[in-house]
Amino acid sequence: AQTVTQSQPEMSVQEAETVTLSCTYDTSESDYYLFWYKQPPSRQMILVIRQEAYKQQNATENRFSVNFQKAAKSFSLKISDSQLGDAAMYFCAYRRKSSGDKLTFGTGTRLAVRP
């Protein structure tokens, strides 16, 4: 079974600084997807970024980028120029490549942004 581990329950960053959230996962699959979801206090689940395992290039979305290390099964999220609106719970998630397959989530990292 696939597992996703987020070892940092809480993180804090100064506004305008950079922060990295860690995620590791375990799978026997060779091709799959990885995601970071943001959950603000309103408790919506907002897709931040995704990575396809067969792609060597790390995904980027504006201030958000990932460091995907397939051999190490590591998938960290870097937030640059942190903003107050980035404060939220961040969940790392895994999905096999099959159509319609479920997401497996980590336990989340709560990010606080200090003004």
Added chain:
Amino acid sequence: EPEVTQTPSHQVTQMGQEVILRCVPISNHLYFYWYRQILGQKVEFLVSFYNNEISEKSEIFDDQFSVERPDGSNFTLKIRSTKLEDSAMYFCASSESGSNQPQHFGDGTRLSIL
């Protein structure tokens, strides 16, 4: 941008009562999901649904739970006899056909069992 919509946003129910949570997935999506999140815990998969049948369900999804797509637009989750431990946030999600399509989540229904 199309959204997944869930109703109600908050449901309060007495223990032992039946509850139905409703979702309207994005119109051209073919895969539908329910997840739940107990307060302070991670999001857990309950069930996925495709082509009018359950494709996969977790061990949480026992006989008390059922899903239905009654009219081609709504996707419902029914809990037949609610327990205190069913109190959680329930998220509906949907995705298009194709393995590279992400799941889009609704805003969730907060279910409180008294």
